Amino acid sequence: MKSVYILLALSIFVESCHSVTLNCNDFRSGNYRYLNEGFEHWDITRSDKYQTEYSSRYKVEFKAEIKWESECKYV
Numbered sequence: 001m002k003s004v005y006i007l008l009a010l011s012i013f014v015e016s017c018h019s020v021t022l023n024c025n026d027f028r029s030g031n032y033r034y035l036n037e038g039f040e041h042w043d044i045t046r047s048d049k050y051q052t053e054y055s056s057r058y059k060v061e062f063k064a065e066i067k068w069e070s071e072c073k074y075v
Contacts, residue, residue: 024072 032044041057046066053062066074 028068 027046029047030045032046034040034042034044041055043054043056045052045054048068049065051064051066054060068074
């Protein structure tokens with residue numbers, strides 16, 4: 001009976017360790033914010049062709065045209 005509980009606990013643990021699969025197309029456009037403490041005041045707006053980064057702390061805005069090299073990588 002003890003081995004059944006160990007097997008059950010192990011299977012629950014393994015099931016909870018599945019990695020989340022992200023779809024890069026979900027991030028090609030939208031509004032984002034840096035979560036890193038050093039970048040806490042940077043907001044990003046991205047469309048399929050352009051990305052704008054704005055710092056409310058420093059009142060600076062950067063705009064760039066982006067080109068998608070693959071589904072998940074742009075330059």
